[in-house]
Amino acid sequence: MLRLHFYAGVFVAPFLLVAALTGLIYTFTPQLDQLVYGEQLRVEQSGGQARPLAEQITAARSAHPEGTLASVTTPAGPRHTTRVVLSVPELGERQRTVFVDPYTARVRGELTTWYGSTPLTTWLDDLHRNLHLGETGRLYSEVAASWLGVVVAGGLVLWLGRCRGQRAGSARGVLLPDRGAKGVRRTRRFHAATGVWLALGLFFLSATGLTWSHYAGERFGQLLDAVKGRAPELDTLLPGAEPPDGAEGGEHAGHGGTPKAADADPAAFDSALAAARAAGLGGTVEVTPPADASSAWVVAQNDNAQGLDGQGPGPRRLAHPAPAGSRGRSAGRGGAGLGAAGTRGDAPRLPAVRRGRRARTRGSGAAHLDLIGKCVVAYRLDVADDLFKALSDPTRRTILDELTERSGQTLFEICARLSMKHRLGISRQAVSQHLAVLEAAGLVESRREGRYKFHDLNTAPLRRIAERWLAPDPSGPEESTP
Template sequence: MTTHELTEATTPASARPARKGSLRPLLLRLHFYLGVFVGPFLFVAALSGLLYIFTPQLERVIYAHEMTVPVGQGKQPLQEQVDAAQRALPDATLVRVRPGDAEDATTQVIFSRADLAPSHWLTAYVDPYTSEVRGTLETYGSSQAGPVRTWIDELHRGLHLGDFGRLYSELAASWLWVVVLGGLVLWWGRRRPAKGTGRRRLLSWHATTGTSVAIVLLFLSATGLTWSQYAGETVSDIRAALSWETPALPAAASDHGGHGEHSHGGGQVTGASVDQILNIARGAGLDGAVEIAVPAEQGSSYVVKQIQNSWPTKADSAAIDPGTGEVLATLKFDDYPVGAKLARWGIDAHMGVLFGLPNQILLAVVCLALLAMIVWGYRMWWHRRPTKDTLAFGRPYPRGAWRALPKPVLAGLVAVAAVFAWYLPVLGVSLIGFLLVDTAIGRTKATRRNAQK
């Protein structure tokens, strides 16, 4: 945020002439503008992210009736539970089944329907001890997020404004790493400690807090970009070029094109029962929580996949012939490319599920820290206004710092900025916007000065 005062906090500007060729004046001005213009987007991202962190626990409270049941004496066959769910939703198409992974958990039977948006499903929650359908909810994505978590997720991702809204989160993720690295350079390169009261104390809090959470903020910036609308394409291209894409079961074995997030096929279960398929998968080593994707059409296979995203990650999968029960192919998480594993772990850690509650607490602390730094930054900006009895804005660091840079250094900076602008388009467009605003402000001030002469 606005640690543009890092050197100004202790001595007057006139007493601190910048060394010729120093990048510090340029960093101060850039950090100032990022704090002023990107700060609101970072604030919304941090606040909505903070709301999202504990939504799994919140859902278990809000949807306790659907998600949990009293523990009974013996569970009904899984196929009977699926049949009960199909009777409750006769106009929907069966897609997947998630047996409860705890004694008090319901079985989730997941359906598609033509009127649902892509990646949205109807999920029936079935009591495994009685086969009673305890309720249905519209769920979202591979995590089967309920309505509350879906609403907060869409708020964090795009402010409920569709693809246009996603620009806000991409802007925040694109600039967050620049803000963090710039702040670290400014703080580490300060000439004397920023101690005292008022603005100096705020500066110390702002910089010390930022330094403490810098690594996590950089991680959130990088993983956030993988989900973004435009920079995400760049990440996908890089992963493809490095053969780091997430592998899939051979199409000839699984033929699971109908099991994708946007498919509304499936539902024609023939041959082996779901119970038999589950037992075969267990015998193939797929323990823990699993999801069973039913055949999309005659001749297709069941696909059973582990869905444990906490550490250690369990994401093995197997394709099973519904007629013979033969395991046609298996895919082990251990065989994933390093890049695919890192992507999986990065996404899960970003969502707060990789290490469970400690992961959630860490993210919550970092979100609160970022919110505090933004507030302190704006407060420091207010302290920098010309007089305390006016509503004038705080002064940015003086313009023209780039003119003092050696030409080779300036050319290198321009080249680096152009590369990042190309691969992070939202960063590039907004950088041009900052430059236009800065130029307009400079010309306006120059015109006023000339008019006063």
Template sequence: MSDTLDAAPAPAADPPAARGIRAGLRPLLVRLHFHVGLFVGPFILVAAVTGLIYTITPQLDQLLYRDALTVPAATTAVDLRTQVAAAAAAVPDGTLTSIRPAATPTATTRVGFDSPGVAEDDARTAFVDPHTGQVRAVLDTFGEWLPTRAWIDTLHRNLHLGEVGRVYSELAASWLWVLAVSGLVLWVVRRRRRSRLRRTLLPEASARGRARVRSWHGSVGLWAAIGMLGLSATGLTWSQFAGTNVSALRTALDWTTPSVSAELPAASVPAPTGEAAERVLAAARAAGMTDPVAITPPEEAGQAWTVAQVQRSWPLKQDSMAVDPSSGTVLETIRYADWPVAAKLAEIGISAHMGILFGVANQLLLIALALGIIVVVVWGYRMWWLRRPTRSGATAPGGTERPGVAAVAVVGLAAVVLGVFLPVLGASLLLFLLGDALWQEYRRSRAS
């Protein structure tokens, strides 16, 4: 009697249907991780290599464009209107689009123009010595990126193939998190069954052959998994199809980055460009805005000028103000502290993805992550080579067990749902399920 009372209750068994789905899901998950990794691996490898190169672009900028970026420190300075006038003379056919006053005594002022012959979304930028008013260089820039960094950035995003090339990076970003999660599940479950915590976290030094490669592949992938998820999520915000859906979702949920109104009082009168720039900068600084800032003239006559902080390193400075250029009155202020949480997280995540959130520490972390992704992909191909179909005794990934119909249906439904928000992922996942089903049927017919 006491034995009956003291005995721990037996755990409830999973329903047969749940056990069937789980049992049928594992071989499908193994093949998904293996075959998708085999075909998507090159895209991820290219993204990792180009991303690795991108992480060192701040140092490349300083090395290649030192004369444009830096000047000797001095106690004298010319006013902003003089600097803008000098820049306009250096780009006589340009229309002013932005001004970034020197944030430090050894930095130059950047004055950007929309000019004939400049690529779409680029600017022709004059770099002006704030102490002398002399133009030190004129370069084509993309946002704040100088030519080399802009070229590498485009290489990373679309391989310089335009909109068609963006599919490559979206495919890599879409599948990176799937491969990270599926690999993590397979690795942890495999090690948990063998009660090998240390060998889960660290590679097996004593292993040989394919087991050794798999040990390094799994352990490094485990440590890099969180970083892969972060890169995938932030990378998708820039993507061609998923990025559009992300923007629409943020708009619907009011998670977008807020912006100041460009509306001016009826009594406002136009002011000369140089004078207006100096006046709006003085007004913003008097209202508490600190460097670094970017000044943006209105796109149309009769609108306010905008002054916005542009520091994307920690702590972020992203306050913005709308200023009347004729009177210097601050019309509206939006503080970064008042941004929606989702907008803040997006800004932080993107800055971390670009390696500028924590400076050199952020760069080193991205370098380690990129190298980790590269070696994980290479080890994945090494395992395939050791298990290649033409090798004697080789077995197919997932063994001979066929995935259950219920498991395929669950994954197929997930592909349809994901396809609504992540079209490239959903479409390629459906193609995988179709291809895997045809391959399994082909193997079954040959065996019979």
């Protein structure tokens, strides 16, 4: 047992040291990315009106006509760039990301990325997973992680066996080293006591690390399938459409596959983004064109709190029907299929998804969303009702007036303006609740910059309501019957 513990420890120790150091460095990748790739990730001056996505995409494609257009990610903040992601066959599973200044539509550079990660982040991730040794390093990491539990268990058995004869029944002898010991005995006791305190964490590290490995991770995935523990995949197939031959039809359909021959219409990205904003998706979003005419456009909200994107907890996803004649790639990592919009005068059916809740649509007219979560909790949300409810309160209308006058205010600034300008004596908690209602209706978008949370006005839902009832009828007015 002692020799097994020793040689297994020698085998596991290099992996444990590298995994700990690279994991620690990986937590600082957002700051490292800003330091190394600041020219691509940030703009020189912020402010003014952002250019349409179509104009930014056209500038990116003019500078980099290779490959096909895979997706577009909106800026994470006023000083960040827009990401135009291209699928290039020569890069394999990696992509070419072009960074565009949203205010001038000027290309600031390009990077070879891996699922949105910069080259530096990808390099650290490979070092953490396989030590940059390819298949050999990956197998070594998995075997070492598997033997880590054996090393810890063997050490506990050896130490408890020694303590049983020397200090029977004494927890102090097991948990604390004997400072009176000298030489090898003192070193061994410090080693054993440290191992006892770290045992639970090392077991947890081994178990959780193996879920990301190849062989053990595959079996863990089979276990999730057996107990139906996976998050539900979102079907991007449009209602009434037949999936093409060989298509998966799920949210990962087409991801990493062979690129299409033609790009999607750049102007269609603005239409899909406007529909997502109207449905309440704020912050940074990734717009992905459909794989074919039977698939939906996917707009996925990015919520990586530590990354370059994202605002707030929990991803939300929405999809928009593909415009006629548009082509492109299908959904990326997450998305929901959206049914075709109704006839003129009807609101489009906008199913949304939040953290694995599958969306379904029923009927026409106002957009009804049936959101079904893992806890078998189903509820319905009427987008129009939320909008009118948000506008029915005079305090919330006053907040919208203030955001119209100056967008991008913090909670403290809004409270101060309500108190000093409008003489409204309401608490910060009440104002925060009003902002939550406005944000749920899509009229307000929030974004975080450091410790501060800013609120911006979004008028897209109002335009959606106007288009629903005030759109002109080409056939001419008809007499209404009482």
